[in-house]
Each structure stands twice: as C-alpha cells, then as structure tokens.
Amino acid sequence: MPVIRTLPPAAAPIYCRDILAGMLGLVRGQRELNRFELEIKKYFGAKHCFLVSSGKAALTLILEALKDIHPCRNQVLIPAFICYSVPSAIVRAGLKVRLCDIGPKTLDFDFGRLSKILSQYLPSGTDEAAGSNRLLAVISAHLFGLPADVDHVRELAKCQDAVIVEDAAQAMGTERRGRKSGMLGDVSFFSLGRGKALSAMEGGIILTDRQDIAGRMAARLADVPDYNVFELIRLVVNVILLSLFMHPSLFWFPKLFPFLRIGDTIYDPGFKIRKMSSFQAGLARGWQDKLKKFKKIREINSRLWSTLIKNSKDYDLLSKMDSNFIRFPVKVHNASVRNNILMESKRNGLGIMPTYPDSIDGIQELRDDFKGMEFPVAKEYCNRLITLPVHPYVTENDRRRIAALISQTDLGIEKCWNKR
Ligand SMILES: *Cc1c(COP(=O)(O)O)cnc(C)c1O
Numbered sequence: 001m002p003v004i005r006t007l008p009p010a011a012a013p014i015y016c017r018d019i020l021a022g023m024l025g026l027v028r029g030q031r032e033l034n035r036f037e038l039e040i041k042k043y044f045g046a047k048h049c050f051l052v053s054s055g056k057a058a059l060t061l062i063l064e065a066l067k068d069i070h071p072c073r074n075q076v077l078i079p080a081f082i083c084y085s086v087p088s089a090i091v092r093a094g095l096k097v098r099l100c101d102i103g104p105k106t107l108d109f110d111f112g113r114l115s116k117i118l119s120q121y122l123p124s125g126t127d128e129a130a131g132s133n134r135l136l137a138v139i140s141a142h143l144f145g146l147p148a149d150v151d152h153v154r155e156l157a158k159c160q161d162a163v164i165v166e167d168a169a170q171a172m173g174t175e176r177r178g179r180k181s182g183m184l185g186d187v188s189f190f191s192l193g194r195g196k197a198l199s200a201m202e203g204g205i206i207l208t209d210r211q212d213i214a215g216r217m218a219a220r221l222a223d224v225p226d227y228n229v230f231e232l233i234r235l236v237v238n239v240i241l242l243s244l245f246m247h248p249s250l251f252w253f254p255k256l257f258p259f260l261r262i263g264d265t266i267y268d269p270g271f272k273i274r275k276m277s278s279f280q281a282g283l284a285r286g287w288q289d290k291l292k293k294f295k296k297i298r299e300i301n302s303r304l305w306s307t308l309i310k311n312s313k314d315y316d317l318l319s320k321m322d323s324n325f326i327r328f329p330v331k332v333h334n335a336s337v338r339n340n341i342l343m344e345s346k347r348n349g350l351g352i353m354p355t356y357p358d359s360i361d362g363i364q365e366l367r368d369d370f371k372g373m374e375f376p377v378a379k380e381y382c383n384r385l386i387t388l389p390v391h392p393y394v395t396e397n398d399r400r401r402i403a404a405l406i407s408q409t410d411l412g413i414e415k416c417w418n419k420r
Pocket of ligand 1: 054055056057082083085086141143167169170191192193202203204
C-alpha cells in the first residue's frame, strides 16, 4: 500500500490536551468519574447513569439486570441489520437473539413485521413461570446517528410488556423531535469507542430513569472489576497511538496491519467487562463542547453529501436525512458502481466504506438459530450501503475528490458546489 493521505470512515479526534486531562483524571480517581457521571445526568436529564468499559459491556450489564427482573424471559429482539457487538452482548448475557427485518427506506425496524413477530408472544400477565412470554427486550438502534422511532416500538410492544432498550451507541448528541437520544427507551447506552460521536478509545455509558433497572444494575456493577494496572497501561498507550494514527496523514499505517482489525465488525461474546477508569472520564473532559463542535462540522459535510446524492440517479437517500450523522449512509443501486466506488476509495484513501458484512442471521456462530428465515432488506443493505466520511478531518480537497468519485461525471458536482 502506498503512503498516502487516508481518511478513516469515522473519527472523533482525541487531542493532546485530552490525553493530559486523562492523566489528570487518573490522579483524581473516583472524583473524576463522579464529575463525568454528574455532567451526563444533568445534560440528559437522566435519573441514573453507570459508566463501563464499552458499549457492549453496557448492553451486557443492561440485559443481565433485566434478566434479574424477569428471570423466565430469555429472548431479545433486534433489527437484522445492526453492529455485531449487539448479538455478541446478547449471547454474553446468556440470552437468545431474535431478529426482525428492517424497512426498505429506513434503517429502522420494518414495523409491519415487528408487529407480527410481537403478536407471536402472549401478552404479559399470563403465567410467567410457564414461560408463555419469553420476550425480555426489544432493542431499537439509531444507526449512523439516524434517530430510530423508539416510541413506535414501545407502542407495539406494550402488550408484551417488553423492555425497550435504546442502542444509542452511535447517536450521542442527536435528537428526535426535540428529545435527546438516550432518553427514549426504558434504558439506553452510548459507546465511547473508536469511530463513535465522541471517543475515549473505549467506554460505555448506561442511562435509565427506571428505579427497578437502576437498582439491579447497581448490584450487578458492584461485581464488575476495575481495569487492572496492565490493562490501564495498555489503554493509555493505545489512546496515544490512536490520537496520532487516526490523523489522515498517518492512518494508512495502522491499516497495514490486518491483525489490528481496523474497521472490522466482529462477532465475539468473549470481550472484557470493566468499570470505566478515571482515565477515560478524564479524557472525556469538555465533552459537551467537543460534541457540539464535531456536530457542527458533521452537519455541514452531511448537508453537502445530501445535496450531491439528491441530484444523482445512482443513489438513494434514506428518509430523514437532516440528522447528525457520524458517517453518512448512502444506498447505491448498482452493485458494480458500488464496487468501483469502494475500490477507488481504497486506492485513494477517501474513507468511503461498506457497513456490516452480512445481516445477523449470516453470522457463522448464529446461523443455526435462523434456519429457513429470511431478512432480505437487511441483506440488501449490507450489499448496497456505503458511508461517506463527515468527520472533522475531512478537508475541502477531500470533499472535492469524494464528490468527483461519487458523481462519476463532474457535471453534477459543480452545480451543487456552487449552490452551497
Ligand atoms: C459500536 C456499537 C456498539 C458497541 O459499542 P462498543 O463500545 O464498540 O462495544 C453497539 N451498537 C452499535 C449500533 C454500535 O455501533
């Protein structure tokens, strides 16, 4: 691979001063974690907040807490198109994955199908011990920052009394009709992983207003270990490397090492679960300002991609394109156009990427659970979707090069370039 400017598909910069704040956080210990927790609660208006080592750790603890509340229930319903961390966490919590296809014009549930699937579960209140209703939770996810219709899920699942878990891993700082993502479900989580809206290398935040869930969560979390010294040193070193190498002038370098699995989506229930360290809480210092600043930049870039795509017949926008994206999703009609774009992007380091390699039923380890079932829309999205970068490292020159590739002909771009 030649040494060229290479854009990551998504990035939330970590600056030198953030790393210093992280070090200071290490020294301040629990006080730093308390500060972060308090700021989060205040900003979101949430009654309870818990800080852990990743989004998947957060989801696992949420599901374990819910299992404590409903010990006879063991199924979790999720969209068939979602990050592999979600089924990983469900299996880690000792629960069963159930799938529902997504809508053809959204990245949200196909609500007609969701309603049918839910009707297969008996209403709650029937004898729980007999296992007549085994549906524990439905997970609604805001993919790429596109807000999902959590209220609709709640409405449909009311009868089954399923807990609505909001996967806001990719949506910290987004809103839907004036309500903040993270406050729409019974319980929700954010991720502070690489490539999310805000990054501390790794980290997870759990929010809930429900006293029963918070009580179980606190009990579960009491048994979760802290990062040990070696893990902490590794984390600090990785954050320093990440803050350097996510810069486009150096990002070609980590991509040389396939074992780093940069950008890979992997299914693996064997991840570590820790309490968040004060280093991560320190790194996040000033997160409201950072989030606001990144949002502004991402919105400007998203608006540009939106205009560009609207003028082209080769692509489809998803509905509700006025969102605060962390990567801008675009559906490409023609497979060979898509392959060409991905190949050219790779060659020129433009940061245009596919999303998930397959729908959840295609994951090797889970395949047997979904024999004979089909999720055609989720499959189609895996084969047709690409994302354009919108993060703060994208420059005017990058935008021009991406636009030229996307529009294939240079006719369309000049028009929308001038209209900006
Ligand atoms: C990233 C992500 C997760 C998991 O978060 P990690 O911090 O990477 O464990 C869960 N759900 C979605 C939709 C995600 O994008």
